Amino acid sequence: MSGDLTLIPADLLYTGMGLPIRNGAVVVGGPAEARTIAAAGDADTLRRQYPQAAAGRPAAVLAPPPVNAHAHLDMSDYVFQALPYFRWIPEVVVAGRQARGLAGAKRGLQAVVQSGAAALGDIVWPGAPDVLPWLLAETEIGGVAYLEVLDPNPATAEQTFGQVVADVKRLRALERPGGLRLGLSPHAAHTVSHKLHRLLADFARREGLPLQIHVAEHPSELDLFASGSGPLAESFARLVQFTSPGLTLGEVLGRAPGADLTPVSYLASLGVLDARPTLIHMVNVTDEDIRTVAQAGASVVTCPRSNANLQCGTFRWTDFAAAGIEVALGTDSVASGETLDIFDEIAAARRLHPELDPRLIVRAAVKGGHRMLGSRAPFLRRGEPWSERYRWPEKEN
Numbered sequence: 001m002s003g004d005l006t007l008i009p010a011d012l013l014y015t016g017m018g019l020p021i022r023n024g025a026v027v028v029g030g031p032a033e034a035r036t037i038a039a040a041g042d043a044d045t046l047r048r049q050y051p052q053a054a055a056g057r058p059a060a061v062l063a064p065p066p067v068n069a070h071a072h073l074d075m076s077d078y079v080f081q082a083l084p085y086f087r088w089i090p091e092v093v094v095a096g097r098q099a100r101g102l103a104g105a106k107r108g109l110q111a112v113v114q115s116g117a118a119a120l121g122d123i124v125w126p127g128a129p130d131v132l133p134w135l136l137a138e139t140e141i142g143g144v145a146y147l148e149v150l151d152p153n154p155a156t157a158e159q160t161f162g163q164v165v166a167d168v169k170r171l172r173a174l175e176r177p178g179g180l181r182l183g184l185s186p187h188a189a190h191t192v193s194h195k196l197h198r199l200l201a202d203f204a205r206r207e208g209l210p211l212q213i214h215v216a217e218h219p220s221e222l223d224l225f226a227s228g229s230g231p232l233a234e235s236f237a238r239l240v241q242f243t244s245p246g247l248t249l250g251e252v253l254g255r256a257p258g259a260d261l262t263p264v265s266y267l268a269s270l271g272v273l274d275a276r277p278t279l280i281h282m283v284n285v286t287d288e289d290i291r292t293v294a295q296a297g298a299s300v301v302t303c304p305r306s307n308a309n310l311q312c313g314t315f316r317w318t319d320f321a322a323a324g325i326e327v328a329l330g331t332d333s334v335a336s337g338e339t340l341d342i343f344d345e346i347a348a349a350r351r352l353h354p355e356l357d358p359r360l361i362v363r364a365a366v367k368g369g370h371r372m373l374g375s376r377a378p379f380l381r382r383g384e385p386w387s388e389r390y391r392w393p394e395k396e397n
């Protein structure tokens with residue numbers, strides 16, 4: 001290592017191993033065009049070990065770049081609106097449907113890359129069939145692009161599943177090393193029939209396909225499973241009468257709603273959790289649900305801004321962390337999350353979870369995201385190349 005060492009102190013240092021540490025630092029040296037990490041650790045210790053090092057500009061966080069583990073890029077031309085969930089669905093998602101597609105996805109990917117995210121988990125709407133081939137064949141970011149599947153009618157489960165198998169075969173041929181891998185996203189616990197859930201989970205397990213599922217986003221999801229009533233049950237009945245007249249909730253679920261049933265216990269009973277899916281949102285859960293998810297070894301993506309904007313509740317992060325469940329962060333779409341910048345999400349997570357040790361948020365944004373997407377964070381340790389991307393931008397929180 002050449003003599004011109006610089007010691008960069010940070011309020012939080014995450015080397016990619018263990019937990020982030022407070023008052024950390026990295027010492028970097030070597031030629032300007034290829035700076036190398038000489039040491040990383042406790043700032044005071046490193047100041048004693050490297051008294052000759054120049055003092056670098058302090059950072060709030062030094063860490064590998066974070067991962068945006070859940071987005072809907074094809075909704076990037078939507079206009080953001082913070083509305084209660086049951087107004088947001090018709091007034092934003094449905095009303096803006098013509099804005100959904102490849103042009104938005106391209107703009108969205110540009111925003112994700114510009115934000116400095118290391119990898120991406122993106123759910124792709126089947127109504128925009130040109131988005132997945134483009135994501136898999138032509139983009140330069142790592143992570144997973146999930147083919148979304150919606151079909152609540154068990155009578156068409158086999159047919160839909162056959163189409164998914166054919167799509168997966170065709171799309172997997174487009175995967176490239178270093179690019180996005182293909183995954184599957186059964187849309188939500190109640191928008192895919194029990195029969196199709198089982199078929200998709202089995203298939204994903206056999207084929208090693210990563211899974212993401214929206215679960216327990218709004219409080220009314222608990223009512224739907226417990227009693228078949230409430231605003232979600234009403235809006236779901238309206239949707240189903242339009243697409244599959246006469247279909248009942250009991251037929252969709254393959255059983256009657258019941259006091260013992262939650263979206264999580266329902267998915268567990270179908271064997272879906274055995275495929276170790278990533279569960280998105282998980283805001284409205286019971287203590288038992290948290291235990292079930294921990295036992296299954298499933299992981300969770302939280303989208304704090306989206307949940308707050310749609311008035312869905314607050315993710316019980318401390319309880320999930322205490323149960324040892326891997327948590328990652330995602331922006332969701334711009335329609336509910338406002339931006340695709342994962343650093344905005346991290347800032348919001350710190351604001352919305354003042355009770356939480358910020359080290360957990362940093363670790364989740366990096367390690368949690370990489371674990372979920374099957375990618376790997378670089379390490380900040382002796383001998384590794386230094387990157388300015390390790391200095392996280394400071395956002396208002």
Ligand SMILES: [Zn+2]
Nearest residue numbers: 072214280332
């Ligand atoms: Zn989503």
